[in-house]
Every structure is written in C-alpha cells, then in structure tokens.
Amino acid sequence: xxxxxxxxxxxxxxxxxxxxxxxxxxxxxxxxxxxxxxxxxxxxxxxxxxxxxxxxxxxxxxxxxxxxxxxxxxxxxxxxxxxxxxxxxxxxxxxxxxxxxxxxxxxxxxxxxxxxxxxxxxxxxxxxxxxxxxxxxxxxxxxxxxxxxxxxxxxxxxxxxxxxxxxxxxxxxxxxxxxxxxxxxxxxxxxxxxxxxxxxxxxxxxxxxxxxxxxxxxxxxxxxxxxxxxxxxxxxxxxxxxxxxxxxxxxxxxxxxxxxxxxxxxxxxxxxxxxxxxxxxxxxxxxxxxxxxxxxxxxxxxxxxxxxxxxxxxxxxxxxxxxxxxxxxxxxxxxxxxxxxxxxxxxxxxxxxxxxxxxxxxxxxxxxxxxxxxxxxxxxxxx
Ligand code: ATP
Ligand code: MG
Numbered sequence: 001x002x003x004x005x006x007x008x009x010x011x012x013x014x015x016x017x018x019x020x021x022x023x024x025x026x027x028x029x030x031x032x033x034x035x036x037x038x039x040x041x042x043x044x045x046x047x048x049x050x051x052x053x054x055x056x057x058x059x060x061x062x063x064x065x066x067x068x069x070x071x072x073x074x075x076x077x078x079x080x081x082x083x084x085x086x087x088x089x090x091x092x093x094x095x096x097x098x099x100x101x102x103x104x105x106x107x108x109x110x111x112x113x114x115x116x117x118x119x120x121x122x123x124x125x126x127x128x129x130x131x132x133x134x135x136x137x138x139x140x141x142x143x144x145x146x147x148x149x150x151x152x153x154x155x156x157x158x159x160x161x162x163x164x165x166x167x168x169x170x171x172x173x174x175x176x177x178x179x180x181x182x183x184x185x186x187x188x189x190x191x192x193x194x195x196x197x198x199x200x201x202x203x204x205x206x207x208x209x210x211x212x213x214x215x216x217x218x219x220x221x222x223x224x225x226x227x228x229x230x231x232x233x234x235x236x237x238x239x240x241x242x243x244x245x246x247x248x249x250x251x252x253x254x255x256x257x258x259x260x261x262x263x264x265x266x267x268x269x270x271x272x273x274x275x276x277x278x279x280x281x282x283x284x285x286x287x288x289x290x291x292x293x294x295x296x297x298x299x300x301x302x303x304x305x306x307x308x309x310x311x312x313x314x315x316x317x318x319x320x321x322x323x324x325x326x327x328x329x330x331x332x333x334x335x336x337x338x339x340x341x342x343x344x345x346x347x348x349x350x351x352x353x354x355x356x357x358x359x360x361x362x363x364x365x366x367x368x369x370x371x372x373x374x375x376x377x378x379x380x381x382x383x
Contacts, residue, residue, distance in 0.1 A: 001088070003056060005063070006073040006156065007031070007049040010166055013068060027068045027169040033231055034062045045150055046108060050075075064162060065229060067195050068169035073146075075156040080112060080149050082119070086126035088155045089145050093127050093134070096159045098142030100135050101127070105147040112149045123147060168197030170230050175199040176279045176309060177272040179264060180235070182218045182337060185283030185312055187226060187329040188320050192311040193281050194230050201277055202226075202233060203268050205240040215337040223383050225329050234275075235381040238267055243370050250364040254350045257291045259358060261300040266371050269305050271378070279307040285320065286313050290349040299353045 013023045032042075040053035053059045056074075064072060076092070078084040093101060103124045105116040114122070123145070124136055148154040178190040180202040194200050204219045216237065223235045243263050251259050268280045284292045301308050312320055324330035 001076060001078050001084075002052065004050050004052045004075050004077055004154075005056065005060060005162075006075045006154065007051065007063065007069055008071045008073065009049075009068050010070045010168065012168060023068070023169055023172055026172050027066070030066050030068070030170055030231075031063060034066050035059060038062070048148070048150075050154075060162060064164040066169075067165060067167040067197060067229065068172075069164040070166050071164050072162040073156045074160045074162070075148075075154045077152050077154055080109060080151065080153040082114075082122060085119070085147055085149075085153045085155060086123050088153075089123045089147065090127050090130050092145060092155060092157050093131065093143070096143050096157055098159070099133070100137035100140075100142040101145060102136060102138050102141035102143075103127070103145045103147060105149065107149045109149050109151060119147065119149065165195060167195035170194060170197055171199045173197035173199075174279070175201065175272075175277040176281045177268050177275075177277045178202045178281045179268050179283070180204050180219055180223060181283070182215055182222065182333065182335075183283065184317075184324050184330065184333040185285065185288075185320055187222045187283075187333060188323045188327070189281055189283040189309075189311050190226050191229065191323070191327050191329070193309060194226065198279075198281075200226065200230055200233055200281075201236065201272075201275060203236045203238060203271055205238050205264055205267070207241045207244055208239070210241065210244075212337060218332060218335055218337050220381065220383065221332050222329055225327070225332065227383050228328075233383045235383055236271055237379040237381060238271070238374050239377045240264075240374065243374060246365050246370060251361045254348055255353060255358060255361055257349045258296055258299050258353045259362060261291055261296070262303045262358065262362075263367075263371070265300045265308070266303050266367070267374055269303075270371060270375055272306060274375075279309055280304060281309045281311065283312055284310045285315055285317070288317065290351050293351045295352040295354070299355055299358055302355050 009027060013020060038053060038055060038058060040051055040059055043050045051059055060072060063069060076088050078088045103120040105119040107116045144158045146156050173196055176193050176198050178200050180186045180190060190200050202223050206216055223233050227233045244260060247256055247259050272280055286292060324333060
C-alpha cells in the first residue's frame with residue numbers, strides 16, 4: 001500500500017482533438033521541469049497520470065502550480081482484490097467521517113471478477129457493516145469514494161481533492177511581449193497570460209539615471225518570480241531616457257504621459273516583431289489612473305501593429321492585489337523604487353487625449369530615429 005497523486009488536467013485539453021497529444025506532451029514536459037531535482041516515479045496508465053514520491057508534499061506543492069492541471073487526487077494504491085479495496089475504502093471513510101457517501105468504481109482490469117456496479121455495491125455494503133450512523137446517498141453524497149481497478153487498485157475520496165492552478169499548458173498558445181514595470185499590475189497580467197499557455201517575453205523601459213539600478217533589479221526579480229511558473233524568460237531592457245527627454249523638451253506637458261505610452265507601445269511591438277512574438281500584453285485596467293481612460297487606451301493602441309492584450313482591464317485593484325499576493329509578486333512589487341512614469345508626471349495629465357492632437361505634437365520629434373536608437377541599445381537578459 002502506498003500513497004500517490006493522480007493528476008487531472010483541464011477539461012479543455014480533452015477537447016483539442018488531434019492536438020490533444022501535443023498538449024499532453026507539453027504538459028508532461030512542464031511537469032518534469034517543475035519536479036527537477038526531486039526523486040519521483042511517474043507512470044501513465046491509460047490516460048491516468050500517477051506520481052509517486054517519498055516527498056509527496058513537495059511534489060504536490062510544485063505540481064499544483066503547473067498550468068493546465070486542474071486538480072490532484074491523493075490516492076492509495078492497494079492490491080486489486082475486494083478485501084484490500086474494501087478495507088482501504090473503510091479507512092478513508094473513517095478519516096473523512098461524512099454523514100452520507102457513495103462508492104463509484106471504474107474497472108479497467110477486465111480480469112477482476114466482478115463488474116463496476118457489483119464492486120461498488122460490495123464495497124459500500126462492507127463500509128455500512130462496519131460503520132455507525134452512515135448512509136448511502138447516491139444523489140447527493142457527502143463524500144464519493146472512488147475506486148479504480150487496474151493492475152492495482154486505486155482508492156481516493158473527493159474530499160481530499162487538491163485544487164491546482166488550471167489554465168492551459170505553458171507554450172501551447174502563442175507568444176506575447178509583456179510590458180513589465182516594477183508595479184503590482186503587470187506581473188499579474190503576465191501570470192494570467194502564461195496561465196492560458198501563452199509564452200512570455202518581457203520588456204522593461206529603463207530611464208537611468210532617473211530610474212536606479214535597483215529599480216531594474218526589482219523588475220528582474222519580478223521576472224524571476226514569473227519564471228517559477230514558466231521556465232526561462234527573456235527580459236529586454238530598453239533605454240528610455242532619451243525618449244523621455246525629447247518628449248519633455250518638445251511636447252505639451254499635459255500630453256507627456258500619453259506620448260510616452262505611445263513610445264512604449266511602438267517599442268514593445270517592434271521588439272515583438274523582431275523576435276517573432278505575435279502580441280503585446282500590459283497591466284492596464286480601465287479607469288485605474290489618468291492614462292488608463294478609454295481615450296488613453298485608444299491612443300496607445302493606435303500605434304500598435306499587433307493585438308494588445310490587457311487581461312486586467314475589467315478588474316478592481318484589490319482583486320489584482322489578491323492575485324499578486326497569491327502568486328508571490330506582491331511583496332516585491334511594493335518595494336519603493338521609483339519608476340519612469342512617476343518621475344515625469346505632468347500636473348494635469350490629459351485624460352481624454354485625441355489621437356490627431358497627439359500626432360501633431362509628435363511631429364516635433366523624430367519618432368523613427370528615437371525608436372531605432374532605443375532598439376539598438378536594448379539589453380537582453382536571459383533569466
Ligand atoms: P503596474 O503596476 O503594472 O506598473 P500601473 O498601475 O503602475 O501598472 P502604469 O504605470 O500606468 O500603471 O502602467 C501601465 C502599464 O504600462 C503597466 O501595467 C505596464 O504593462 C506598462 N508599463 C508602465 N511602465 C513601464 C515600464 N517602465 N516598463 C515596462 N512597462 C511599463
Ligand atoms: Mg507602474
């Protein structure tokens with residue numbers, strides 16, 4: 001008798017038809033990556049993914065964070081005979097101690113001498129014989145005891161089910177360039193895209209000496225936390241000082257922020273293009289700050305040449321903060337290092353910028369040259 005975990009992956013993967021195999025393959029690779037350095041045994045028995053380890057707690061902790069896994073069941077493996085199964089089922093019931101229960105059996109091993117219905121009935125009867133104040137309820141049971149009969153038998157109850165992160169296997173849904181600042185929102189936005197299987201690269205706009213080396217380190221640290229979920233991430237650090245200076249010197253003060261946003265968007269798109277990344281992601285949320293009005297979003301999207309995803313667009317700050325805490329980025333995000341947007345904040349930023357006015361203001365700048373120079377001096381950090 002030993003304890004194992006049974007991995008249940010997201011039902012969306014089942015719907016992938018011919019692609020199902022490649023989704024499973026990716027998921028498997030990602031699970032193995034997550035378990036690197038641990039001793040474990042992995043087995044697949046007709047779509048049943050089972051993991052055994054001496055260090056099951058650590059295995060659970062790591063596997064439940066792998067995107068695409070919906071839940072984990074803690075199962076007990078016993079010999080495939082009725083006595084052993086009944087005894088383990090009874091032990092499990094006693095531990096959970098529900099008022100009602102139901103036994104569900106799946107028999108994959110056709111050599112087992114009775115069918116699923118009979119096995120469920122026999123195990124149920126054994127449990128009833130050995131318990132007080134316990135009833136069967138087939139419609140709304142307090143606990144379902146699952147019995148799977150294969151070469152060995154596996155017993156588990158729904159009450160011990162462990163919720164995992166869900167989503168889709170990482171790297172199964174294209175690529176995005178995440179605009180990663182040191183704030184609370186953008187790491188959460190990146191996490192949410194990665195959770196849906198989208199491969200992340202990150203770009204950070206750095207304005208030395210106005211933003212310090214420590215601010216850059218903080219962004220690196222945030223990318224490293226995301227890496228815990230995704231594996232290797234490329235972080236592009238784009239020098240942004242010259243662009244900001246040019247804007248400050250040549251454009252109307254109330255348009256600084258929004259013109260700066262447009263430059264960030266142009267650069268993110270160009271970097272994406274260069275690296276064959278189809279989309280851009282930001283941590284914007286509608287109405288959160290002056291630059292995140294509908295008009296502001298329209299103005300920055302106008303310079304984009306590919307889809308811009310804003311997974312937080314309809315979320316409240318508090319909910320975003322909750323996710324940041326859950327995924328472990330919050331504590332780093334709230335470290336008080338300056339970011340390039342807080343340094344040059346206009347006193348009265350335009351909240352309803354009109355694209356044609358912005359274009360007019362940008363005529364004072366050599367936009368292409370500024371973008372080209374920033375790209376030429378971009379640093380790639382492989383994390
Ligand atoms: P965050 O908490 O993600 O910094 P925020 O609420 O502070 O967001 P803004 O500063 O207006 O909002 O930035 C909006 C979005 O623009 C960010 O979520 C991020 O995607 C991007 N962004 C802002 N500053 C930078 C930067 N220096 N480098 C990269 N991306 C940035
Ligand atoms: Mg910010």
